[in-house]
Amino acid sequence: MIEFIHGNDKTGINDPENFPTTSFVIVESEKGYMLLYNKLYSRWEITGGYIESGESPMECAIRECKEESNQNIFELEFFGIAKYSKMNAAIFYSYLNEEEAFAVNDEIMEIKWWKFGENITGNVDSESIKLIELYRTLQ
Numbered sequence: 001m002i003e004f005i006h007g008n009d010k011t012g013i014n015d016p017e018n019f020p021t022t023s024f025v026i027v028e029s030e031k032g033y034m035l036l037y038n039k040l041y042s043r044w045e046i047t048g049g050y051i052e053s054g055e056s057p058m059e060c061a062i063r064e065c066k067e068e069s070n071q072n073i074f075e076l077e078f079f080g081i082a083k084y085s086k087m088n089a090a091i092f093y094s095y096l097n098e099e100e101a102f103a104v105n106d107e108i109m110e111i112k113w114w115k116f117g118e119n120i121t122g123n124v125d126s127e128s129i130k131l132i133e134l135y136r137t138l139q
Helices: 057-069 126-138
Strands: 003-006 022-029 032-038 043-045 047-050 077-083 088-095 108-114
Touching (some): 022 057, 022 126, 032 057, 043 126, 047 057, 057 088, 077 126, 088 126
Parallel strands (some): 022 088
Antiparallel strands (some): 003 077, 022 032, 022 047, 032 108
């Protein structure tokens, strides 16, 4: 991540210079933070993906979370924009009161609920962990 712009929709999503092409969601429940094992990249990561034509960053976040994890998220908090060398990502946060059953799909092999600070076995996307740490610091 080159830069993180913390703020509301007006300082991030609605700024043409920072407009995102992807959306990521930090999903938390009483069990911890949701991490998904991506088959293609062979690593644990938070949920997210590319924004489709005509879709808002929030709609993308909701769709990607459902497609990848089968979790229904309704109340999302815009957290900011993560700027990378090749893209900008809208970052959202959602707390789940009730979890849905997970089913293996084309992209995701496994789901786990990670308690912050616990060791994670296997390859982990460092950017996902950085975003969780940043959220915990700035909330």
